[in-house]
Amino acid sequence: AAPAASALAMQPTSEADRERRMKWWHEARFGMFIHWGLYSVLGRHEWAMEQEGIPVAEYEKLATQFKPKPTPAKEWAALAKKAGMKYMVMTTKHHEGFCHFNTSTTKYCAPKTAAGRDLVKEYVDAVRAEGLRVGFYFSLMDWHHPDGARCVKDEQARRRFVDYVHTQARELMTNYGKIDVLWYDVPWPLTAEGWESEKMNAMVRKLQPDIIMNNRSKVPEDFDTPEQRIEASKGRNWEACMTMNDSWGYHKADDNWKSPKACVRNLLTCARQGGNYLLNIGPTADGSIPPESVKILTAVGAWTAKNGAAVYGTDPCSVSRSNYMSFTRKGNTLFANVHFWPGSEVAIGGLRSKVLSAKLLATGAPVKFEQEEFRVKFTGLPVNAPDSPITTIAVECDGE
Ligand code: FHN
Secondary structure (H helix, E strand, C coil): CCCCHHHHHCCCCCHHHHHHHHHHHHHHCEEEEECCCCHHHHCECCCHHHHCCCCHHHHHHHHHCCCCCCCHHHHHHHHHHHHCCCEEEEEEECCCCCECCCCCCCCCEHHHCCCCCCHHHHHHHHHHHCCCEEEEEEECCCCCCCCCCCCCCCHHHHHHHHHHHHHHHHHHHHCCCCCCEEEEECCCCCCHHHHCHHHHHHHHHHHCCCCEEECCCCCCCCEECCECCCCCCCCCCEEEEECCCCCCCCECCCCCCCCHHHHHHHHHHHHHHCCEEEEEECCCCCCCCCHHHHHHHHHHHHHHHHHHHHCCCCECCCCCCCCCEEEEEECCEEEEEECCCCCCCEEEECCCCCEEEEEECCCCCECEEEECCCEEEEECCCCCCCCCCCEEEEEEECCC
């Protein structure tokens, strides 16, 4: 007999079930990405092995130098909380193939090498201790596995490689309690069919019925992943992942850091268009966070602590006409987020709604306003920006 309509409605990939599983994620808006691996020992970007042509036998020796300090994940989780991030996604295995988790599939993993412990367990415990949601990044591409280079043409090699990767996915979904996000990366050189991604993802959902997955196993799943850009590709089911400098993994010479203002503007742009912002840190080999990242996220957190209402749980916003502020919305409250403070007067053109009242969001200080047919002027403001890196004016309107 056909399954009842309610059972169909709650199938793991039904829209109704997807909305149920993604409710917290939409409200969360802002997460921390963490890229950490043997490449952090080199300090020259997470693609060093491939870009520098380092042979596997030479590269894997980096595992003897990878001896993280005790529980660095506690520092990451504390900083994420302070920044106003609500979930974290850590590389459990990047393309280099080194696993931070205990696995039956290989000795090339943290518990069985110099690190001598399960770094994924430490991470999960630290994230949960801060009340944040747990995400695993998992690379399908694996430069260490001997079948990686021949799995496209050799069916037996493909079978071994797919079984290896599916087994690791099963271990990650089984051994660490409730996992909230599975963030696949780079399926090269196989397709969704080659990876048997639908079978793998069905296994994941059976083990973790509430999990949400990205689109990088080459099956659309729950959310899209625009990288280093903001693109509202799938309604509200998308997350822009970005670095703070130019590198995902720790790069000792990469000094091209974004400002706190640039990061808050990215967060606001994601919020205005309904998506999420996943902002990356690249810890050093011992797990320390680069001081520049600490400085940036501390400044971002100072803003979200006072102005979070302008980004968390907001609705998509159609107001956009300004080159010195960006707009977000929650119901009939419009947030005018001023990134270039013009002085004692701020004006918005083309607002459809009637303004009822206005205030500085951070302090609640009332803001005077005058509304004409096509313009609202906010007057009597401080000459210098009252907040940093952005000042938000909350405008109560009689409609959206
Ligand atoms: O090659 C990776 C890269 O190192 C990094 O992990 C990013 C993060 O989204 N994903 C791949 C590039 O798309």
